[in-house]
Amino acid sequence: MPEPIESKEAVTPSNTSKPEVGLTGRKIIYDKDGKPCRSCNSLLDFQFATGGIKGIGATKKEKYNPYPKDIPADVEVLGKSSWTLLHSIAAKYPEKPDTKRQQDLKQFLTLFGSFYPCWFCGEDFEKYIKKHEPKVETQDSFGKWLCEAHNEVNVKLGKPKFDCNLWKKRWKDGWEEDP
Numbered sequence: 001m002p003e004p005i006e007s008k009e010a011v012t013p014s015n016t017s018k019p020e021v022g023l024t025g026r027k028i029i030y031d032k033d034g035k036p037c038r039s040c041n042s043l044l045d046f047q048f049a050t051g052g053i054k055g056i057g058a059t060k061k062e063k064y065n066p067y068p069k070d071i072p073a074d075v076e077v078l079g080k081s082s083w084t085l086l087h088s089i090a091a092k093y094p095e096k097p098d099t100k101r102q103q104d105l106k107q108f109l110t111l112f113g114s115f116y117p118c119w120f121c122g123e124d125f126e127k128y129i130k131k132h133e134p135k136v137e138t139q140d141s142f143g144k145w146l147c148e149a150h151n152e153v154n155v156k157l158g159k160p161k162f163d164c165n166l167w168k169k170r171w172k173d174g175w176e177e178d179p
């Protein structure tokens with residue numbers, strides 16, 4: 001069984017018939033058992049690697065269904081939802097947390113990385129935490145630390161950095177109305 005591989009050197013099963021690159025142009029990521037990783041790839045690439053998946057959604061719209069046949073999250077849906085949760089936690093984090101709360105948050109972040117379904121994303125997040133200790137002393141210090149952690153991933157994916165001075169407007173207070 002191959003060792004876990006970081007995103008930068010993502011899986012390259014060149015000795016098999018498995019595709020290495022998906023339709024998005026990104027490398028296809030495989031789980032440690034060799035199967036395409038649904039929560040590590042975009043839906044398009046996952047479908048490409050698996051030769052198509054069933055159950056993308058109901059085709060007939062007969063009557064309202066409160067639970068349509070939604071499908072499991074791909075790397076983007078999972079990522080957006082997860083960042084929303086993390087930044088929203090920062091927005092609700094106390095201005096002056098006691099020591100216990102600070103310790104709990106650090107532990108949560110480590111466990112979050114370890115349980116994150118996109119395994120290489122989680123591993124990179126855990127490495128980031130080890131290198132850059134979470135700043136959990138105040139709400140603002142944590143909000144900015146998290147913003148920088150998110151920016152690290154943005155840069156890795158070739159996206160622009162977010163201005164971390166604006167994290168509270170985006171995730172807590174909202175933006176002022178245009179004049």
Ligand SMILES: Cc1cc2nc3c(=O)[nH]c(=O)nc-3n(C[C@H](O)[C@H](O)[C@H](O)COP(=O)(O)OP(=O)(O)OC[C@H]3O[C@@H](n4cnc5c(N)ncnc54)[C@H](O)[C@@H]3O)c2cc1C
Nearest residue numbers: 007075076079080082083120121125147148150151153162
């Ligand atoms: C811990 C973690 C690690 C990840 N690692 C990877 C990875 O290795 N490879 C991979 O392909 N995907 C990874 N992802 C997913 C990736 O970061 C994105 O979530 C995904 O690509 C969808 O991007 P998006 O454009 O919808 O916006 P997202 O990056 O999900 O951002 C959502 C919203 O947050 C706001 N925002 C953007 N940047 C910041 C910031 N720095 N601070 C505050 N707010 C911000 C913007 O309003 C944006 O619309 C990871 C996600 C998480 C939670």
